[in-house]
Amino acid sequence: MEFRLLGPVEASAEGRPVGLGHPKQRTVAAVLLCELGRAVPAERLIDRVWGEDPPGSVRNILYGYIGRLRTALADCGVPGVRLTRGSGGYLLEADPERVDLHRFHRLTAAARDGDDRVALLRQALDLWRGDALSGLTGAWAEATRARLADERLAARLELYDASLRLGHHRELLPELRAQAAAHPLDERAVRQLMTALYRGERQAEALELYEATRHRLADDLGVDPGPELRGVHQRILSEDPSLAVPEECGADAVSVSEAPVGAGDSGPPADSALPRVPAGLPHVVGGFRGRAEEIARLDALLPPDPGPATEAAEDPAGAVAIAAVCGTAGVGKTALAVHWGHRVRRRFPDGQLYVDLRGFDHDSEPLRPAEAIGQLLHGLGVARERIPADGDEQVHLYRSLLAGRRMLVVLDNAASADQVRPLLPGAPACQVLVTSRQRLSGLVARDGAQPLVLGSLTPEAARAVLAAAVGEDRVAAEPEATDRLVRLCGALPLALRVAAAQLVCDPGRPVADLADELGNGDRLAALELDGDPASAVRRAFTLSYRALAPGPLRLFRLLGVAPGPEITVPAAAALLDTGERKAAGLLRALDAAHLVESPRPGRYRPHDLLREYAAERARAECGVAERAAALERLLAWYLRRADAATAYGYTPQVRLERDRAGDSAFAGRDEALAWLEDERANLVAAVVRAAEAGPYRTAWQLADELRTYFYQRRHLSAWEDAAQAGLRAARQGGDPLGEAAMLHSLGTLYRHTGEVEASLGYHRSALEGYRKAGFAEGEAAMLCNLGTLYDDMGDMRRAAEWQDRGIRMFRTLDRPGLLGPALSNSSAVDVQLGELRRAVDRATEAIGIYGRQETSSGTVTAMINRGQAHRLLGDPDRALADGRAAARLCRELSQRHNEASAHDLLAQVHGDAGRPDAAFAHAERALEIAVETSTPKDEADALTTLGELHRADGRSDRAGARLTEALDAAASRGLRRQEAEAHVGLARLRDGSRAYEAAAGHAERALAIARGQGLRLVECRAHHALAALCRALGDPERAGRHASRARHIRAETGYRPARLG
The missing domain is CATH 3.40.50.300 (P-loop containing nucleotide triphosphate hydrolases)
Structure with a gap:
């Protein structure tokens, strides 16, 4: 097996390509291959693949990528190649000789000490097939590609030096010309070409090349040729014998890179007769990068x-x-x-x-x-x-x-x-x-x-500034610490130069130590140099701050109080307790002074270090009461706006009683959703700040109001940050009802991230909290939620028991708005129990409730569950109608959390009907959405559906890979139904390939899970699979028993298995 990084990222086994997935998944593979044999923590993988803006569900997306890569490698069956996870992170094990990058490094290292230097370097360079990591994007890929390009160039230049020492200048001339043309400012490449030209009796051409390079260096970089290039030029002019081809070409021959500069070479003489030309520019700052x-x-x-031969013609106009x-x-x-x-x-x-x-x-x-x-x-x-x-x-x-x-x-x-x-x-x-x-x-x-x-530097340019100052080796030795230092400096050139100066003045200090000092203390104090106050970042900011008029000055200070990365005009008005028109003018003044920037009309943000400076000014110049009042006004404004925005389909199903003053209504659902999306980071920061400084009640109320929005949009990371902060605030404020609401929120969150045990614990605690507080609606909701959680775990009997208790309680409370979701969720349990008619009835009742209340957002789940029941009852037309309606509503309502299930249903219906193209399209879409939204349950379902489709299409290899992925995903997350479904699929697949023993093992495991969890339809399919296996193994008696049990379940439930069922 071979892995290739020096070009497009590829793998092959026995000459056949191995699919490494789409670019993000290939980037994961590339990181692991670069770190071959070393464990890579998940945090480092996330940083290198997604950079500074990973999606909220990034961990689950990464888990999916790792699972697919593991399956792809395992399917190759190559000994010694495996992807595992240990305490230190993800580890890819393989012989380094299987990876072209590591072969390249071995060959170039051997060339430094070997006698066959030219041959080894040629072998190393022949491994390249284009730019390294071709096709991958992102900061890490770009930086790695640039670093490897430098290594490739260095190896090529070493090869040319070694070849010139051996007198191979004639053979090298075409390559040297191409190299100098590709890198016209690389003085080493130019020296080599000049040397080859001189040895080939083309002295005039070599001197012309020098002059052209000298002009190019001056025009493009504002510098003169370096001493080594000038030295080669001088030696050509003086026909230095050491530059000629040695009589015995060997290791002792003088290298073009090693030749000393002539003692008299001091550059071109000054012409005192030239008229005085002003040259008032200051000296160039070393290490300028980017821009x-x-x-x-x-x-x-x-x-x-105008060119050198003409005067500067001026256009009078x-x-x-x-x-x-x-x-x-x-x-x-x-x-x-x-x-x-x-x-x-x-x-x-x-x-x-x-x-x-x-x-x-x-x-x-x-x-x-x-x-x-x-x-x-x-x-x-x-x-x-x-x-x-x-x-x-x-x-x-x-x-x-x-x-x-x-x-x-x-x-x-x-x-x-x-x-x-x-x-x-x-x-x-x-x-x-x-x-x-x-x-x-x-x-x-x-x-x-x-x-x-000018804005801050890109991360790549910022790293280059540090490398230029402190040395490439020092930066390369601590890549994560360097990236962290860049972030803490906000990629601001002055801050980077101050940080670099500290490292240069203390050569033994690790980069990580300085990053820790900046991250854990006063960043502005840390970004000062002893004896040079003019270089301090704080001093630079102070000059801009003092130039402000009083109004912008006050707003800038209070920006240090405001949570979140950005602020809008209405939010600034709330912060200042003034009108929006005045706030807009003050923000424009700060923008004109470059103390904030405006990424979009109406939105403003200060640089990270300026935000810290603003907070410092607020603490020094605003009283405690003024800061607290400003923060409380802003938090209250966020809560009012969140109340108004969530009214458009994002209202929590269980809503605590409180005064909701509301705010001016949004124009509609789209505008409300756009506001929630734009303000998400600010809203979470507001919850966190209120949990730290108060008012505590605002913290958990805002977190609770955003729960359904986070759920429907699958912003899982933001949801966790807000709910955990809300829980801290409720406990700090001694509010048991608020604590129960946050436990409820966290339980729901962890259910959807597949963390079953955590979800179970939070739900039980929330149930107890609601019960003690006398909040009956919350108690009934937790009963239903625990039922849904047991559904996820595959324990259908307990799921039905808990959900029935919740439904009875909601009917007693006469709360149809809360009864609808309970009925919808219980219909999913009924499907798995084989109560297919009751599933249709309950889902239909839920759809009716939603229709009477004109809330279409809850209709989707009920439609999907009813469609699945119709499919299993052998009514594909109604199943297709429900699936299409559900998918359409998902798009209209932006319901990402249900869209994967809708597509999975449609894939199954089309597969049953023998329409493979449509089936595969829906199944792939279901898997894509499940991964993007970090929903392990939906991911496992989609993988199983794809596996069954491949099996039905006769592609057993692909079917096995998908079903194995589904099994791994389900088993690792405690998803018992999905685990049993994957076992049934693998049993059918192994039966078809006559691997009867393996097939029987999968079928027996599926049957055991199904019986233990009350999964009647899975039990029926397991009996079907075992009956077929027993017939193939020549045991008609056992085959008959399994077939009889399958018929009994079908008769009892009305289940009519189709092509995929």
Whole structure:
């Protein structure tokens, strides 16, 4: 068996491809293969596959991927290749020689010490089939692909060095040309090509290559060739004998990479006769990384290059190109401006001017325009004593000197458009680059500036900044700690550079130690350097904060009180206790100052470190009472809006009595759902904050109000965070009814994540809590929920007992709205008990209740259960009608939690009728939704249906894989009915392949489970399977007994097995 990562991620066994699934599942495989033989914790897998924004159901999705990969590997039957789970995480075991990446590493390591270096490196490079991890996306895949590309390039360059030492320059020349063309800024590749050209008697071509590279380095990076490339150039010029082909090509020959630079080589001589050209840009900050998109946008603003042989032709009607680079403190505005200025300086042959306008300076006032023009004129060569005293004359002289010249003017750290406007040249051949923490909207509107707003770096660029400062090896040794440090710095360049400086100054300090300090303490205090207060992140923020007017200043402080990542205009109005119009204006002011950003109209968010700074300012400048009042207003607003939004089909079925003031109604269900989706993170954060600081009652009330929304939309992670926080709040506040409601919520949650024992415990505690509090509706609901839980566990007799008690209690209470769900859920139990007629009656009664109450959301489950009963009674037309209606309602009502079951029913109906294409389409859709919504029960059902469809279609290998997956998923989660169903499917499959002993084992296990749990229809199917097996084994007496029992169950229940039944 072979695994391939150096190209598309693939596997094969005995020359046949092994399916590794879709890209996300292949990414899981790739991570495990990269970490071959080492346990990978689930948290690391999740981070590498989904990055910083995993879905709420990510653990269950991961479980499904692992299960399918395990099945795919097991089906290959290759000894020593297996995927297991231990205490440390998931472990993929295989001989490293089966993985091309590990073979590559072994071969390149051997080449470093071996005599056959060229052959080993050729073998290593021949393993590559394109870009590594081709087809995979995400931060980890991109970073790994880039790292491996660097390794591939390093190996190729090592190969070329070794080959050149052996005198193979003629054979290498085509490869070296291609390599230099692909990497024109790689000086080692250029050195190798120059050496090969020189040895091939193409000295002029080698020197031309050097000149072209020197110009490219200057134009693109603003740097000169390094000493090694200059050394090769000098040796060619002087026809250094050491550069010629050695007479005896061996290990002692001088390498192009090792040759010393000539002592006299100090670069081109200075020409003192050249006129003075201003070069005022500050030095380039080392380690600049990322910003490719922003650099491309600045490049697009460059004036046309007239070429070296023509003068700069000016269009008298043209305008000066102005770029306004704006962003929050520490985001790297100046670094970008200086880097870009050096990069394009050859496009401005008349020079570059730079002035720091000190718009945000801790120790100085902003530079007045007259002072700035004085500095610019001095940079143009005007003696200070010749600078006019009159401001208008200064501007006239400045613009006159720039006329007809191609110059770059960098105006850094501007306070306002008014400060910048007098400094704009009049010459269209010039370009102006302005940086500011303000948005400079006036400069855009009146002067045609092109705005460029800088945000935080991408995670990849942020890691590259750290690697450039502290060393690639140090970062690579602690990848998880590095990623955590990037997150804690918010990918803000200033914060990253401060963190990197701390690591550079303390070479023995682990990256994880600094990440822990930032994560567990005062981040802003940790992001300071001893002896350099100007570099502190807090100081940078303070300059922007102090520049605010009083209104925006107060709002910014109170943003430190607000929970959640974002805030809307109405929420800000509640926080401030003011009108929405005023709140909108204040938010726009903060946005203009880049203290918040607006990802979408009407929504604002501060950078993580700015949020922490705002909280710090709130603690220092707002009293306890002011902070508490602001928080309570905001939490009350969230609760009112949640009450209004959940009224559109998301109202909890069991609702505690409380005052619901409500809020202005939403326009309809879609708008209400959109609000809940947009505000989900804020709502959960509000619950958590209220559980920490109070009011405790608001915490559990808000969590309870969101329960049905979380359930229907399957936001399981958010649900757990809110319910656990609500439980803490109810206990802290001494509220037994609130505690019971949170126990109820958690019990329902863990039922749907397949954590049966936890769910059972929470439900029993909730039942006791409701009973003690005298809340009869809650007590009846818990009776029904416990019945549904026993249904999931496959114990149908106990399920029916609990649900019947709950139904009787709801009838006594005369609560039809709560009786409907109870009847619907009990009809599912009736199906498994074989009470098919009663299942139809109860589901139909539930549908009628929902219809009279005009609440269609509950109708779906009842339709699915009734459709399944119709199918098993041999009425496919009614089953199909119910299935289609249920699937349609799921789409209309966005009911993801029921959609998998609707598609599974339709798959079975189409399979029974011999329509395999439609059946497979619905079954695959059911499985996809079950995995996405993290519903193990639905996943196991869909896998079993797919297995049965493959069996009926004659594809036994695929049938076995799916049914084994279903069995594993069910058995690991205690889903006894699904486990028995999978055993029946495997028994039929093994019977068909004449593996009678294995088939009998599966059938007997299915029968034992069915009898123990009251699964009458599964029991019937197990008897059918055993009867067929006994006939095949020549035991007609036992076959007859099993067939008789199957007939008895069919007669008693009305069950009419179809093609898949």
